[in-house]
Amino acid sequence: MNFFDRLHDRIRTVDSVVSVGLDPDPSRIPDHLTEYDLPRWAFNRRIIDATHEHAAVYKPNAAFYEDPDGWAALEETIAYAHGKNVPVLLDAKRADIGNTTRQYAQILEKADAITVNPYMGRDSLQPFLADEESGVFILCRTSNPGGADIQDLELESGEPVYERVAALADLWNENDNVGLVVGATKPEELEELREQVPDLPFLVPGVGAQGGDAEAAVEFGLANGVGLVNSSRGIIFAGEHDGEEFAKASGQAAKRLKKRLNQYRD
Numbered sequence: 001m002n003f004f005d006r007l008h009d010r011i012r013t014v015d016s017v018v019s020v021g022l023d024p025d026p027s028r029i030p031d032h033l034t035e036y037d038l039p040r041w042a043f044n045r046r047i048i049d050a051t052h053e054h055a056a057v058y059k060p061n062a063a064f065y066e067d068p069d070g071w072a073a074l075e076e077t078i079a080y081a082h083g084k085n086v087p088v089l090l091d092a093k094r095a096d097i098g099n100t101t102r103q104y105a106q107i108l109e110k111a112d113a114i115t116v117n118p119y120m121g122r123d124s125l126q127p128f129l130a131d132e133e134s135g136v137f138i139l140c141r142t143s144n145p146g147g148a149d150i151q152d153l154e155l156e157s158g159e160p161v162y163e164r165v166a167a168l169a170d171l172w173n174e175n176d177n178v179g180l181v182v183g184a185t186k187p188e189e190l191e192e193l194r195e196q197v198p199d200l201p202f203l204v205p206g207v208g209a210q211g212g213d214a215e216a217a218v219e220f221g222l223a224n225g226v227g228l229v230n231s232s233r234g235i236i237f238a239g240e241h242d243g244e245e246f247a248k249a250s251g252q253a254a255k256r257l258k259k260r261l262n263q264y265r266d
């Protein structure tokens with residue numbers, strides 16, 4: 001079954017488009033978990049227990065796992081999320097020349113979907129695009145202020161780079177497995193892009209800690225009801241640092257976000 005069909009089912013089952021970002025910054029992990037062999041895994045397990053009923057996906061960002069213990073923590077986390085029937089979207093922003101990108105794409109044997117960087121062009125994404133079962137979210141208009149430096153540049157045709165990326169992504173979507181990453185901090189661009197590519201689901205980061213527009217994220221992020229609105233720090237660090245209460249607070253934050261976003265869903 002294709003990733004977006006699986007995601008559609010998951011969204012229906014939990015009545016939620018919330019992507020829970022698993023970015024376990026070691027400096028913010030509660031003290032009582034730092035004694036574990038894999039503190040990031042101990043942390044994520046508790047977050048998953050508390051949030052899975054509200055999670056359409058989990059989105060670990062690879063940056064928080066790129067060391068030997070980190071990869072072990074990530075593998076445990078992915079397996080545990082799957083045990084709760086929640087798909088995993090790895091925010092890795094990968095892509096490279098052919099033989100290198102083929103190695104990167106092997107991660108899709110574990111995760112269900114990945115974010116990729118279009119800067120190196122189609123061949124750098126080919127192994128991801130060719131994987132019919134997995135989702136591929138292409139960075140299009142990112143949520144950070146510096147996203148404008150390149151993505152907003154006007155081409156000779158008058159279109160900005162991010163619109164060209166969306167047009168290419170639509171072209172590359174031969175296996176119905178492509179989505180776009182568009183920040184909630186860019187509501188006007190979200191609206192324009194939804195008009196331009198009506199059938200591509202968006203992953204919309206930037207609500208919560210980055211203060212993005214939750215209503216626009218839902219109104220324009222979903223294609224035929226399918227899409228994701230991510231919050232990471234706003235959910236996983238919703239509580240105090242110490243004690244088991246942190247997980248309860250993350251469950252409440254995920255539930256709150258789900259309710260808030262559901263106000264805007266059809």
Ligand SMILES: O=c1ccn([C@@H]2O[C@H](COP(=O)(O)O)[C@@H](O)[C@H]2O)c(=O)[nH]1
Nearest residue numbers: 061142143183205208209210231232233
């Ligand atoms: O444009 C982008 C692309 C990716 N991200 C990632 O999403 C989360 C956001 O975390 P918050 O704590 O909810 O701000 C994080 O992993 C980013 O690297 C993004 O923010 N913007």
